[in-house]
Amino acid sequence: MEKQIQHLQALAKKSDQLEVTEEERTNYLAQIKDFTNKYIQELPELKAYLQRWPDKEKLKITGQPQSLSSALQLFREEVNETGLRAASGGHVGYIPGGGIYTAALGDFLAAISNEYAGVAYASPGAVAIENEVLNWLKSTFHYPSTAVGNLTSGGSMANLIALTAARDAYEVKNEKIPKSVIYLSSQAHHCIQKALRIIGLGDVIVRLLPLDEKYRIIPEKLSELVEKDAEEGLLPFLVIASAGTTDVGAIDPLNEIATIAKRFNLWFHIDAAYGGFFILTSAKNRLTGIEKADSLVVDPHKGMFLPYGIGAVLVKNAQAVLASNNYSANYMQDSIDDELTESPANLSPELTKHFRGMRIWLPLQLHGIEPFVACLEEKLLLVDYFRKRLVENGFSVGPEPDLSVSYFWFACEHDENALNKKLMDLIHEDGRVFFSSTLLDGRFVIRIAILSFRTKKETMDKALEMIIECLAMAKKSLGLQ
Numbered sequence: 056m057e058k059q060i061q062h063l064q065a066l067a068k069k070s071d072q073l074e075v076t077e078e079e080r081t082n083y084l085a086q087i088k089d090f091t092n093k094y095i096q097e098l099p100e101l102k103a104y105l106q107r108w109p110d111k112e113k114l115k116i117t118g119q120p121q122s123l124s125s126a127l128q129l130f131r132e133e134v135n136e137t138g139l140r141a142a143s144g145g146h147v148g149y150i151p152g153g154g155i156y157t158a159a160l161g162d163f164l165a166a167i168s169n170e171y172a173g174v175a176y177a178s179p180g181a182v183a184i185e186n187e188v189l190n191w192l193k194s195t196f197h198y199p200s201t202a203v204g205n206l207t208s209g210g211s212m213a214n215l216i217a218l219t220a221a222r223d224a225y226e227v228k229n230e231k232i233p234k235s236v237i238y239l240s241s242q243a244h245h246c247i248q249k250a251l252r253i254i255g256l257g258d259v260i261v262r263l264l265p266l267d268e269k270y271r272i273i274p275e276k277l278s279e280l281v282e283k284d285a286e287e288g289l290l291p292f293l294v295i296a297s298a299g300t301t302d303v304g305a306i307d308p309l310n311e312i313a314t315i316a317k318r319f320n321l322w323f324h325i326d327a328a329y330g331g332f333f334i335l336t337s338a339k340n341r342l343t344g345i346e347k348a349d350s351l352v353v354d355p356h357k358g359m360f361l362p363y364g365i366g367a368v369l370v371k372n373a374q375a376v377l378a379s380n381n382y383s384a385n386y387m388q389d390s391i392d393d394e395l396t397e398s399p400a401n402l403s404p405e406l407t408k409h410f411r412g413m414r415i416w417l418p419l420q421l422h423g424i425e426p427f428v429a430c431l432e433e434k435l436l437l438v439d440y441f442r443k444r445l446v447e448n449g450f451s452v453g454p455e456p457d458l459s460v461s462y463f464w465f466a467c468e469h470d471e472n473a474l475n476k477k478l479m480d481l482i483h484e485d486g487r488v489f490f491s492s493t494l495l496d497g498r499f500v501i502r503i504a505i506l507s508f509r510t511k512k513e514t515m516d517k518a519l520e521m522i523i524e525c526l527a528m529a530k531k532s533l534g535l536q
């Protein structure tokens with residue numbers, strides 16, 4: 056006994072180091088404060104993209120303690136100064152994210168108190184915040200209060216939960232799988248196809264729908280296809296629309312698709328990971344019909360400018376979500392009195408999870424909604440402004456965008472794709488502002504995706520200057536002019 060007590064005391068002496076003292080906490084926080092303040096202050100001047108990879112040796116875990124200042128130096132040199140600087144307003148490629156400060160404070164509070172956000176019984180307060188965020192989303196998207204939802208790590212997981220619910224609502228399994236049909240646009244995000252494979256629907260029939268000149272689903276074609284499939288004895292069960300495609304930001308005709316889905320008894324899913332939050336702006340009419348979907352995905356780490364790690368799904372049919380996710384076990388017996396749909400764990404593959412609600416609840420408490428709305432409105436206007444400036448400078452631009460994603464290219468008679476590819480490479484080498492590219496019907500185009508809360512008029516003016524310089528170099532290197 057005496058020996059054991061001595062051993063415990065010796066161990067406690069070491070393990071106590073994990074509970075850092077108030078003095079150390081103050082010191083750590085002061086360093087983090089200085090580091091992050093400096094980073095945010097310098098962001099407008101820093102390149103948005105660096106074609107540099109980390110020295111992985113330097114990041115090795117040795118098992119020996121080191122100082123916070125040396126860890127911060129490594130973080131800066133080997134993480135912040137490699138690749139895409141996602142916190143920069145100069146990130147206008149892919150679909151940009153955000154990283155608002157007050158959300159980081161919410162994460163900090165969630166982590167320090169380590170509230171358990173999976174089961175209502177464990178932390179009714181944390182779960183109440185998760186559910187309040189979902190209630191706010193339901194009212195924002197005009198969903199009924201009886202709908203259920205979940206805060207996920209991102210849009211991909213949110214889509215996975217929704218598609219699983221559709222599968223279970225229609226009992227698509229066994230011999231029904233190869234006869235079941237899903238309708239979607241070739242512009243749908245690739246996480247949809249990935250989710251179908253994961254949930255065992257890799258062998259369903261997927262009809263890629265014909266698109267109009269703005270890359271939107273043509274409703275008449277959808278109803279023709281569904282009718283034909285049904286006549287042939289197949290089992291149409293799901294149609295997937297996008298409210299803001301990743302490539303060009305197109306919004307499928309949601310209202311018309313809703314009508315067709317209803318007529319043919321299809322589950323209607325909308326992936327609004329990119330475009331959903333524009334419902335808060337003057338562009339809301341473009342999203343009419345979004346409330347008619349059976350399931351909806353939005354990505355607060357895009358349209359609410361939050362740091363990466365939060366998506367959301369809303370589903371009207373609670374039973375369908377419970378069917379795959381609700382499970383009880385003996386070691387969970389204390390929690391069985393919960394209302395089933397109250398606990399996030401019953402509606403998601405995750406049991407224990409990060410208390411994500413805090414990173415959206417706290418910013419909404421501190422800022423109110425107005426700055427978010429203004430920021431989204433600003434993005435819509437910025438893409439319009441930038442397109443005009445590009446045209447003034449001889450570039451071609453895609454059709455009037457639905458939201459804040461568009462594209463441009465420099466038209467020329469010969470080697471147009473080669474010139475634009477070279478232009479893209481030079482823009483990446485330059486790195487002041489980061490763009491990404493895509494292929495549309497064989498044409499190489501450069502995308503404009505404005506969604507970071509830090510992207511301002513000055514950012515886009517700087518981008519234009521850079522693009523004009525890079526175009527001159529591209530032309531020269533290809534021997535044009």
Ligand SMILES: *Cc1c(COP(=O)(O)O)cnc(C)c1O
Pocket residue numbers: 150208209210211212244246297299300301326327328329354366
């Ligand atoms: C970003 C995006 C996704 C994937 O979401 P993640 O948060 O990256 O997992 C899905 N669909 C659309 C339309 C997107 O823009």
